[in-house]
Amino acid sequence: MFKLVLDPGHGGRDPGAVGNGLKEKDINLDISKRVTYILSFYEVEVTLTRTADVYLSLDDRCQVAKIIQADYFCSIHSNAGGGTGFESFIYHDVPEKTVQWREILHGTVAGYCKSAGFIDRGMKRADFDVLRKTGMPAVLIENLFLDHQKDAASLKDRCFLDGLARAIADGLAVALKLPLRPQQPQEGTGKTLVKAAPSLKLAQARLFLAEKNLLAPDYIDVYMLNGAKYGIRWDVVFAQSCKETAYWRFGGQVKPEQNNFAGLASCDGKPGASFASPEEGIAAQFQHWHVYYYGGDLPAGVKKMDPRRDAVIKAGWAGALQYVEDLGGHWSSLADYGSDIVDRYLKPMLAVELSEPTPAPFPEPIPAPDPVPTQPPGAPWDPSAEIAKLQTDGLIKNEHRPDDPVTWGEMATVINRLRGR
Ligand SMILES: [Zn+2]
Numbered sequence: 001m002f003k004l005v006l007d008p009g010h011g012g013r014d015p016g017a018v019g020n021g022l023k024e025k026d027i028n029l030d031i032s033k034r035v036t037y038i039l040s041f042y043e044v045e046v047t048l049t050r051t052a053d054v055y056l057s058l059d060d061r062c063q064v065a066k067i068i069q070a071d072y073f074c075s076i077h078s079n080a081g082g083g084t085g086f087e088s089f090i091y092h093d094v095p096e097k098t099v100q101w102r103e104i105l106h107g108t109v110a111g112y113c114k115s116a117g118f119i120d121r122g123m124k125r126a127d128f129d130v131l132r133k134t135g136m137p138a139v140l141i142e143n144l145f146l147d148h149q150k151d152a153a154s155l156k157d158r159c160f161l162d163g164l165a166r167a168i169a170d171g172l173a174v175a176l177k178l179p180l181r182p183q184q185p186q187e188g189t190g191k192t193l194v195k196a197a198p199s200l201k202l203a204q205a206r207l208f209l210a211e212k213n214l215l216a217p218d219y220i221d222v223y224m225l226n227g228a229k230y231g232i233r234w235d236v237v238f239a240q241s242c243k244e245t246a247y248w249r250f251g252g253q254v255k256p257e258q259n260n261f262a263g264l265a266s267c268d269g270k271p272g273a274s275f276a277s278p279e280e281g282i283a284a285q286f287q288h289w290h291v292y293y294y295g296g297d298l299p300a301g302v303k304k305m306d307p308r309r310d311a312v313i314k315a316g317w318a319g320a321l322q323y324v325e326d327l328g329g330h331w332s333s334l335a336d337y338g339s340d341i342v343d344r345y346l347k348p349m350l351a352v353e354l355s356e357p358t359p360a361p362f363p364e365p366i367p368a369p370d371p372v373p374t375q376p377p378g379a380p381w382d383p384s385a386e387i388a389k390l391q392t393d394g395l396i397k398n399e400h401r402p403d404d405p406v407t408w409g410e411m412a413t414v415i416n417r418l419r420g421r
Pocket residue numbers: 009010016017024077078
């Protein structure tokens with residue numbers, strides 16, 4: 001199997017570049033771990049020169065690569081010294097393969113950086129130890145400048161890092177022609193199949209959402225219908241939208257009027273995709289799942305809504321996935337992205353209890369209700385009398401006028417007093 005060494009630059013007593021509260025050694029390790037995670041879906045053996053904040057000499061790093069007889073060495077750095085943007089380095093005197101692989105990797109990462117508003121500083125050559133002494137094709141990439149304010153802001157943005165790691169992993173996968181590991185559904189993995197029947201009931205979804213966000217709009221039917229259309233469990237897609245939009249509260253980078261229920265394309269330093277209606281936004285979300293789980297062809301007669309499909313196809317991920325848990329692979333560089341959807345959203349939804357009326361064979365006689373002084377139908381609307389009634393019943397204690405504002409705390413108290421009866 002192809003052996004790749006990822007080398008997070010610096011570490012331990014050597015922080016590398018510093019600026020804007022960032023240390024290069026930390027950024028390099030963060031990015032390297034994300035790339036390693038994404039590459040775990042490919043047929044490739046990845047070795048990190050360091051997995052923690054420890055010091056390694058340049059010779060140590062070259063030794064790691066030599067001992068395992070790596071096929072490629074990729075050193076990951078961030079820059080400083082008064083510039084901005086992305087650049088990459090190879091040694092002066094190198095075989096053609098080294099030139100070609102760097103071109104592909106550089107093109108992918110510089111392209112991503114460009115889409116986030118950073119310049120491409122170019123494909124360069126230099127006499128760096130890790131490029132010369134490794135004795136195999138090697139590249140060193142410099143991801144933005146820590147001492148530049150805009151660059152540093154992006155390097156602090158988990159969203160940007162996510163996209164950057166995906167660009168590096170995509171670039172490596174394409175350059176090195178790494179095949180994806182075949183993902184066949186297997187029994188007993190404990191993972192959640194996407195092409196399966198949903199487990200959630202509509203009423204559970206509604207109750208769950210209302211508990212989290214009383215003001216959430218109700219698009220749950222739309223989710224269910226799309227699930228049937230695309231052959232995807234609607235409940236997991238709905239669970240993802242709860243995660244991405246904070247239970248349809250939005251409030252992050254994506255605004256409600258964008259109708260973007262999956263945070264599609266919101267990680268490139270831009271506000272993300274916008275859709276004309278909630279229905280179109282939800283269709284785009286399903287289409288994005290569809291390309292990962294079914295491949296490049298949409299169901300017949302369906303209009304393409306998802307602006308990201310082509311990128312997924314180009315990166316070779318069309319139809320590559322089976323489980324919800326796999327989504328933290330290319331959709332996100334966070335290893336727990338998919339399992340988080342299952343554990344923190346889907347499972348609590350499925351745990352919502354629905355009170356089902358069980359008819360008793362000999363129904364108890366229903367006691368006559370307490371006489372409540374109700375207004376006869378057609379009587380004039382009298383808010384003050386309604387408030388007085390609540391006071392008489394002990395549900396509220398203080399004096400209130402009909403136009404007094406009510407807090408959630410007060411409303412909850414009234415509801416709980418009613419429930420206590
Ligand atoms: Zn460095």
